Each structure stands twice: as C-alpha cells, then as structure tokens.
Amino acid sequence: MERLGTGIGWRPEIADAVAGMPGVDWVEVVAENVCPGHLPEPLLRLRERGVTVVPHGVSLGLGGADRPDAGRLAALAERAGALGSPLVTEHIAFVRAGGPLTASPRLEAGHLLPVPRTRDALDVLCENVRVAQDALPVPLAVENIAALFSWPGEEMTEGQFLYDLADRTGVRLLIDVANLHTNHVNRGEDPAEALAELPLEAIAYVHVAGGFQRDGVWHDSHAHPVPRPVLDILTDLASRVRPPGVLLERDENFPGPAELERELTAIGEAVAKGGVLARPAPGQAHPVPEQGRDTAPSAAAGDAGRARERLALRQTALLSALVAGTPAPEGFDGARLRVQARALAAKRADVVARVAPELPGILGAGYRDAFLAYAHAHPMTGGYRRDALDFAEDLLAAGRQRPARVRRELRQWWRERSGPAPRPRWRARRNVTYRQR
Template sequence: MTSLALHGVGIGWRRELALFIDRLPSPGFVEVLAEHLPPSGDVPEPLSRLRERGVPVVLHAVSLGLGSAEPPDPRRLDWLARQAERVGAICISEHLAFVRAGGLESGHLLPLPRSEDALDVLAENVLRAQAALPVPLALENVASLFEWPDAAFSEAELLAGVLARTGASLLLDVANLHAHVLNHGTDADAVLACVPRERLAYVHVAGGVQRGGLYHDTHAHPLHAGPLELLERLAERLGPVPVMLERDDRFPAKAELASELSAVSTALDRGASRWRAGARP
C-alpha cells in the first residue's frame, strides 16, 4: 500500500471544536469518530463545509475489535463502510486491540498478547476487514496500563509483523508510544525505525497525565513534550509526515488549541529540517 493523500497538520473533528476548526485557514485534514456520527441522515453541516473546502476526511473507529479471537462482525463492517461513504472518507483507521470477548464489552482498547497465535488471528481479522471496507485501512498502536506476560516479541516487532502480513498502513500514535515508554520501558527508537514511510498513513499526538505511577493517554490534558519529541524524531527519520492533534474532553480555549497546533508544526518542521539536511539517524 502506498502513502495516502494526507499532508500537513490536522485535527480531530469534534462537535465542541467545530467552530474553531471551521475558522482554521487551512487544516491539513480532519479525523471523525465513526461512533460519534449520527446514525442516519445528513452529516453535521460544519463537517460538510470542510469537505466542500477540499479538506480530506479520515474516519476513525474504536469498536471493531480487530484483535479479538472472533472475526470482525460483518454487520459492524457494513456499518463502518456506510459511515465512510457518508463522510467521504479517504481511509478508515482502527486500533490494534480487542474490545470484547464472549459477548462482553470491555469499554476499553485492550492490548494484544504479543504471541504468534495472537498475531495470526490479528492478521486474519485485518484481511477480512480490508476486504469489506471501501477505502484503505490504517492500524493504530494503543496505549496500555498493563502488558500480557511471556511476550514472544517486542512492540516494534508486533507492528512490523502485522504490516508484513497485511496490506494495511500504520497510524502511529506517538502519544501512545510515549505512554508505553513510561509504563513498560518500550524501546521507542525501535518502534520509530520499524515504520516504512510508504506504509505510514498519519500520526496522532495527544495530551495525557501521570497518575499513580502510570501515564494515562487521556486526550483531555495539555500536550506533553514527550510525544512532540517522538514526532520530531520520526520526522528526522522519514521527513514531513501527516500528523494530527486529538482532543476529546476538557476542551480548552482556542488560544491553547492554537498553541498546541503550533507546537506540533514546530516539532514536525524541526525533524523534517534535519531529514532534509541528511542528518538521519
């Protein structure tokens, strides 16, 4: 799969941010949560206006459960395909996680066991989803507060493995990677190094908070230096990459949002400048 037509700095479209986003002179792209869209009828008018302006739209989902032992529910895949068509999405992104088992919903994006069996199931589920969806699929690494015991391989090897076995691209969440570094000692450089530019769809950055000795990826707190540093290091390796800011709660004043978008642009430009100069890791 080749890189998608995403560029620049985007932002997650939320109703609470619709006016702020509408007034941005040139958002690179927007990401819409599939589960937050109205079940039928027209899409929200501010989102339609962005499409009319030519702003690319990505549909982001949280409920497929690609890491579950059961295959993705065909009804969920059909619903997701229809939502993508409604908003004119150029791709769909979902998480490398499971969210249900035995008919019970977890309410969380739970991490996958890093085993060969789990990777086999994940790859098969991704291939099923790709066959059912009308646009390309991008897979996102998740943040976690725990890890399964007896891991057979690293986080970087999990990402590389699913990319090798499927035609999907990667949505690299550097805030989630930052959480893994702090919570589990994950090797961030190994993860950054495993991402081929042609398989990178886009990047997430978001805020979080340290609580009880663990870093929580909340999307409701100010943006930390850690994810920005990882974004800069990624751009130093790969050059300019499409990146977007997520904010899902405790929506700040427009000046704070604008400042965070500026910080994202600055980190991206710093890394890309070193890439252009040939100072690659």
C-alpha cells in the same frame, strides 16, 4: 499515500473553533459518532470547503479473537462513502471477549485493550485485518494503542509486531506517538527502538495527544496539553520519514481556539525540527532490522482456528478480571490490573453520563457512586446505551431505596426508551453471575 497535512480531531464541542482555524488541512471523526444520513452541518461545510474527513473507528476490535462483525464493517464502509474519505482507520486492540469461542457470556470492555504480542495474536490479527480490508471501499490503517499493563510471555517487540502485521497484510499504519510515550512510562518500552523497527513507508498518518501521570502510571487522557516528551518522539519520527499527516487529538476539557492553535503550531515545529535532523536520504525509509523478525508463514486454517481459541481464552480471562472481579490470570501484574479496572469503571460512568445525561440530572450528586456500585456487580455486555438502560432498570428493580421523586423521574425516563414496565428483578440482575465465574 495521499499527503494529508496538519489535522485535528473533529468534535462537536470545538466545531466552531475548527471551522475558523487557519492551517487545518483535514479532520478525523469518531466513526461511531456520526450518522451517514444526518451528518452534522459544520462537518458538511468543512467537506464543501474541500477539507478531507477521515472516519476513525473504535469498536471493531480487530485484535479480538472473533472475526470482525459484518455489520460494524458495513457501517464503517458507509461512513467512508458518505464522507468521501481516502482511507479509514481503526485500532490494534480488543474491546470484547467471551461468547461461542469460550462458551462463556460476552463481556464488553468499553475501552481499547492491548493484544499480546504473540504469534497466535498476530495470526488472528492478520486474518481479521484481511477481512476488514476486503469489506472496506478504501484503504485501512491501524493504530498502535496505549496500555497500562503488559501481557506475560510476549514474543515480539512493538516494532516487530507492527512490522510483520504490515508486511503480511499490506495494511497502513497510524502511529500514535502519545501512545509510544504511554508505553514507555507504563511498560518501559523505548520509543526510539519501536520507531527503528517500524516499516516507515507504511505510515498513513500520525496522532499526537496529551495525558497525565499519576502514581507512576501515565494515562492517555486526550484531555490535557501535549507534553514535551510526546513532541520529542514526533521529532524523532519526522527525522526518519516525512509523515503524510499529523493530527492533534482532544476529547475532553476543550481549550479555547487560541490554545488549540498553539498546540498545532508546536506540532508543526516538532515536525519541522525532525526534517532538519532527517537521518535517511529523501525518499528512503529507515531500514528495519532483520534480526528477531517473525518470518513464519501464515497459519493453516486448522492452526488459525486453534490460535483463535487460545487467544479467546486468554482475552476472556483477562477481561473477566478487569470487569467482573475474577482473579488476575497468572503472570499479570495484579496492581496494574487493579489500576486498569478502576480506570475502566470510571470511564464507563463518565461515558454513560454523556450518552444519557438525564441520569446524572435525576440522581444528582449520588449518580457516580450509584453507577460504580452497579458496575462492580454488572459487567457491560451491550455497549454504553444499553448500559444506561440496564443501570436505570437495576435502580428501579431495587424498589424504595430512592426518594419518590427520583423513582418517578427514573421510571418515566426508562419507559420512554424501553417499554411500559421494567423486567422482573431476577432478570434485571442477570449479570451478577459474571462476578461469580
């Protein structure tokens, strides 16, 4: 595996800082946020300097019950080619549910949600990863994710699940040590045990990020400084294997260049400390325990189809509880699901405000309350930009509940993006039925 070195997540808000930052060997970009034909000039200048750029996808939903969408795969492949990337990365997560497999409306989470660590989920994930590998021009690496809740009836640990995934598909692993910390706080999982079970030779690179704890729950915010426990997990990992690359993620509340450089320095020191404490001999991967490993062969075609159906039903029931107000499926921690549901709604409001900043400008201080009320009755079905349009349409369909100036500006904004007139109210409120299911 190519050695990447020290990296940072490239975001437009810190482009100038990254351009002048010493010791940055490579950057990672959110794949869905760049257009291959119109790459940002600061990113092109980094490429011209020889800085490696890796596209990091967030929307494939490789852990979902459906096979990966060919259009999304083609878009990811196009970005890898445009950026000259040595690999692409995605997540072990599901981001949507419903549809033909369950004969129910499609629902979007707008977030990376954990898959159950079961043999059904592993069979589906392995097949989805193989489909993605065949469609991409460069190797694929997949990332472990953070979670606020656990699935009932899991059959494997995190380490066992990742080991078998890599063993059966040859996929590389992107290990996020911040997510291991999150799962330690939220799900009681020992990061050291997960690291001990991983196929360390499969690691492509490592993510490091910050978060915060509230009411006993750790939120993987990517908007706070990297805490000491996360750096300690990085040191533990580096004591077992020399990571090919380590990258700092920051998505919000961007600090100045000096603070970013201090965080990169702390990350480098944590890796160096791990090298001093190195456990295996050079070049030797830490052994993976055999006991408890899932050594079952891949499912036959008929069994795989039934596994998809079973997984689809479970994921749809969970996502419906999180975004459409249906009862929590049996075995889940209802309190944790309520925390997750609130987090999803808050994230949805924040992202819509970013992709359509005119809406908070038009609605003023009432934007957030208005959007949360809308989201409570309207699960997302088509991504954040579609969500912004549907929200505006719903406000227009409500008639004279807003001041004339707000209605006028909202109608103009909506017309510029959707057409001459909003759809009839009965169509504008079509998603209300999701809450009733």
